[in-house]
Amino acid sequence: MKRLLILSGLLFFSLILNAQKNFEKENIMILPDSELIISGKTNVNKFDCRFDIDLITQKRNIRYIQDEGFINFNNLKLNLLTKGFDCGHKRMNADFQDLLMCDKFPEIIIELDKIEFVSTEFVKAFITVHLAGKTKTYSLPVQTANDRFIGKFEMNIRDFGLEPPKKALGLIEVDEEIEVQFDLKISN
Template sequence: MKAFLNLLFVLSGFVLLGQPNFGEATIGKLQNSTLRVSGETNVTGFSCVFDPTYFEPQKKIAYCDQGDLILLRNATLKLNLDGFNCGGKAINKDFRAMLEAEDYPEIILNFKQFNRVERGYEALVNIALAGQQHTYTIPVEIVQGDLKHLKGILKLTLSDYDLELPKKLFGLLKLKEVIAIEFDIAGNLNTAF
């Protein structure tokens, strides 16, 4: 029994030592951010701009800097589909219908980690859209200044989310399958480690 307790004590020490040490950060002034979803049809393009007043005023996240890898927890942006303006009532309605807003009223961007790479950073981002989730690795730019900026463009294939692409004018106007989410997440960053 004593040997078992000693083994348990040693193993619990390894488990505790192996846990990353997370610090906390608060990101404020997120209303300075911009986000746009854009795509193309066989005739023209469209752009739906997210109203930044729908962002939370501040967000608490946890992070662990491990050299070339920064792990994140709670680094989630919830984008209420009511916050998107595509330029008119009809296209707003089509956008919401395509993304199944009645059942899934938010797009959720969950940043999991940043990797330092030769040309900057790559972000591992989980996207929840219309009841499905997929994870992407995308290049991002981090810009320092009065406000910190995280900029990037994420291209999604709509069929990955089993979305029905809207067709207009008896099928003559068709949405192409790839859309882009272009973001510039801006805010002030206060860290406590």
């Protein structure tokens, strides 16, 4: 029995090592002229909250496996500080941070799980969003050209247990659907 456990352990360990060898490694950097914007609407206006890209421009080591028609990523995440968003007005920034519960959850994490090759100009990205202690997956088309990735996707804030705020005694209501837009320029 002891011998079986040892052999099983060695087999498991060697499988893990072999699986890790299949991952290719690459260093990338998100360039400062990239954009990431969260847009929303109220019943009277629209708002755009732009993320300070300088907070995520450091070089990062990515690991991936290329399969037929897919690239699977290992732990490729964008950690976005909620305080890194600027909505153009101090009060709107505070309201946005309150909505995202930034005191309790200071980061939004967007994880790129895999991409599927659709055409020479588009891929389908499969992502996981971690927001306010909840997780939701999305798939979205992404335009690709010259190390540039452009796309957008909609999220319902209620999916993350967040309540759309009401202001001015309930006269101004924020729509529960928000849109995340990105134009990321990448360098090796």
